[in-house]
Amino acid sequence: MQKIKSNKDIQIINGNQAAALAVKLCRVQVISAYPVTPQSPLSEALSRFVESGEMTTEYIAVESEHSALTVLNAASLVGARTFTATGSHGLAYMHELLHWTSGARLPVVMACVNRAIGAPWCIPSDEQDSVSQRDTGWVQIYTRNNQEILDTIIQAYKVAESMYVPVMVCFDGFVLSHTNMPVEIPRQADVDGFLPHYKPHTIIDPATPRIYNSVTLPDPRFEIPDIPHRGYMELRQLLHEALENAKQKIEDVDKEFAQVFGRSYGGMVWEYCLDDAEIALVTMGSLSMEATVAVDNLRAQGYKVGMLSVRVFRPFPRKEVIKLLKKVNLAVVFEKNISYGYEGAVCSELKASLYDSDAKARVFGCIVGLGGRDVKARELQGVIKKAASVKRYKRTQEDGPQWISYL
16 A cells, blocks of 8 residues: 555544544444543534534434443444444443344444542543453554554554454543544545445344354354364464464554555553663553653653653553563553452553563563543653662562652
8 A cells, every 4th residue: 555645634633533533434324422531522523524414324222331332333233333432430331242242243443531430429531441341352543542442443443344353442531532633534545545434243134044153052063964063162362362363463454554644553562761771661552652752751861761651552562562572671551440359450461461481671660640530641650760779670469550640
């Protein structure tokens, strides 16, 4: 493909608006969503597009998030490109249907506008809601800014519809959803050229009736010669393999997107100043932007630091983190989630990835930003300086993660 040569359409918009424009550009056929702060303006923008005739889309109003995903599963099953958006308790309410969507291998795309989980009630952002759904069989991509939100939703449809897996595009509530930034809007014709029509793997034809997602027994069955009916375990294995294989598809789609639109997000991970780094800050989502400021400041003070941003949390980029952290002595993970009674999820995944690999970096985690607590570059810098002062970067994990909660 040739890189597009056209006048740029740059608009100052917030993350919700960027997501809505991406859905419009992808020519989504069925939308169903239930409003929840801070996602509500996104679904409202889409409803205005439909009402004004800018989108020839069925917008189905429902009474809950559970129903919204039920509607989209049915629509996807009959061959429609679908979209929904939610976050926080809305995502939690979808939990049963998240499993159903992935188990049925339906390429639904969802925007998860991250928000803290109650109780107590808390409207600002952290990543506890989406990280809590990591084992539901969805690809999870975390974005850093509004341009990445728009571009990633477009990429998500190509990944989902190629691998027949659902994709969750996550971005921080208020920090991105309600914050205005310059965003380049692709031309409709260019998106049409990049994103082909959805070709469903399901067949709905009254002349040849089928039953989908019927009761599945533990073992394969062979009622029809040479046509085995897979058992439940085989279907789980196929879903796992699809997510593993999605790693290469995510990389390929990002490279193709860069060739066409001139923007790349690194595929599975995004790195900054890691070539000669002795210490790595590991982050996810919009916190990665603040981490780059911390890296620049620390390097100006003589510290050899870099940053690794986990863009795709599921499937986890094990191969990429091993490669990028091979020469690093210490990896400090800053994350906006906590697995109560242990540590942050990214920290656990990173330790597991590096275990018994060529990368010998010591890893310890920091919990930051829960409930929307502001995280400043100077706080990240303080943690790194303290860690660097410890002889040979040795710090025990016996007391669990460090909580960074400066006022």
